[in-house]
Amino acid sequence: MIPHLPPPALPGLPVPVSWSEDGEAIDILDQTRLPVEERRLRLESVVAVADAIRTLRVRGAPAIGIAAAMGLALGVKRRAAQLAGSSGEPDGALEEGLGRDLELLRATRPTAVNLAWATERVARALREAEGGGLAARVAAVVREADAIALQDREMCRLIGVHGLEVIPAEGACALTHCNAGALATGGMGTALAPVYTAHARGIPISVFASETRPLLQGARLTAWELARTGIGVTVVTEGMVGALMARGLVGLVLVGADRVAANGDVANKVGTYGLAVLARHHGLPFYVALPRSTFDPAAPSGVHIPIEERDPAEVLGVAWGGAEPSGVGAWNPAFDLTPAHLVTAFISDGGVLRPPFPASIARVLAATPPGPLTPRHGRNP
């Protein structure tokens, strides 16, 4: 089991998900309270983990995957403790429990593919440890969850290194959307990884963060974590991005992804598509940074990606306050689809992928699978 609150990927960066100090729960940074309050929560059950994911206390496709994997491992651990206290393990009791937990977790947020991918890895680890005794099976799932977290950190590091390829050596001003930084991952982020890496190497880089309504992840989370690490950050509303680009203030666009189809269509936080259209209109490069686990070869194109719709109250809340918005509707899709032809390149832990995308994506997934389904014992990324 990796220790409680491992050292951050870079000094000053938060660790959004870890085991609790006693190893009996999951410890998360409550991202709904940032930046006003830096509060950590102890989640003692899979139900609590599912609730934290649903309410965006933990968010970001990779971080959701890690939280869900640790949640499943926690469930197995608790169930094993109960079984050990009784007459031993009835056939399949751990699997059955894990199956229920898995359904609960997968129902929380349908768009991010990492959740399905990470939970499947933990389920497979349990199956493969069949017949090994309760302690060995618990160890196997905990090891798998830890591997997912550690590998995610390593994937972020590699995204940062590969991403240097798209950052001009003389420096740049990058525009990003939502939060695809340390708060969204087990490491230094996806979209922000090239930013942190460039900054660490002395390349002058600053960031425009689009605020990302309705939940303001850009204004709250991206601004908070960049300011913490001493990188210049300026928040703009989404409506200001066009004016920013027209004035020549943006050099490149860097966003993350929640799921990318085999053809390169991107599901990411709603608003991403508009930025991609504006980037194309202004001749600016539009990069999508992601671990290979975010590619979904099972989705041939964007139309095969489910788009989560959330409560309209999230949209109307600030404007209508206590008033009843009678006669007023709202639409609240959490994600949108950016067609592959608007993407300049994907920055993955397997390298920078350029068009034509079906080919370059297929190549990187074939060369290095999108995340091992067997734990890499003894590996220390």
Next chain:
Amino acid sequence: MIPHLPPPALPGLPVPVSWSEDGEAIDILDQTRLPVEERRLRLESVVAVADAIRTLRVRGAPAIGIAAAMGLALGVKRRAAQLAGSSGEPDGALEEGLGRDLELLRATRPTAVNLAWATERVARALREAEGGGLAARVAAVVREADAIALQDREMCRLIGVHGLEVIPAEGACALTHCNAGALATGGMGTALAPVYTAHARGIPISVFASETRPLLQGARLTAWELARTGIGVTVVTEGMVGALMARGLVGLVLVGADRVAANGDVANKVGTYGLAVLARHHGLPFYVALPRSTFDPAAPSGVHIPIEERDPAEVLGVAWGGAEPSGVGAWNPAFDLTPAHLVTAFISDGGVLRPPFPASIARVLAATPPGPLTPRHGRNP
């Protein structure tokens, strides 16, 4: 003097600016409190009017023009009362006072041209009534302010009628931005005038209102006034507009304007430019509705239009709440520029103007001047 709270342009619509019941002050609907509270304020001085404009208690280019004109008239009236009580009018005392008031009002918001235009009309009315005695001069400026308000209502009505030309007879779903409705004008609005007119004629029409950060005029004001008049309205964040268009849910875009240059470049609420780029990308028509008083023949192109920048706290306020955003900057331009080539047509009270714009704009301004500089006595629009 037009009466306190004249009947609305259409049943259910608010009247944002009027004389107070006793005629000694200006009565406005405080738009910063909508939709939570419908509160009217009594403004008893030019300083109070300037403050209400600066803080957006009254906003929208035409409504600002009306408030400023009434404010100037109020100032002349008060000064005349003081002079009448003393030894009569010293040469130029009314002009001098009006000059100071005019400077104060013009400094409040630099982008909307209607403010400069309306205040110049009142100033000219005072000059032209020179030598007519205090009472006659007061009557002249009040009459001019009233004419501006009444003409604005008529211009809105004509925009609505001409705008029917761009609304499909079978109905449509229009996207609008910010608030260019009854709350922004002396009548039924500019961008919303074709919507209200179509609705009144039984043409099925519904509206997507982009919420318009940072001050949420779309989510607060447009949603409120459309709901009041029974028109279907759905609020979306600015980042959702791309997804809306990609799904084929928008038929046309209708926005207002704060100032339009001679070549057709449009200054309007920040975010307008992004909508125009998205509309072009999706092959959707993009219409700008405005009274002729919003054209500024003195600005050859958009670069000659000053763009107001407001307090960054307006952008960061909701996200950072009580927290100090240390290390975090924000940019807050209140307007952006949409180049003329992205505009399908202007819907003006002088008709629908199509490209090439320098020509069609010049033609409508020549045929019917952009608002008389002499009051139209006895005219009842």
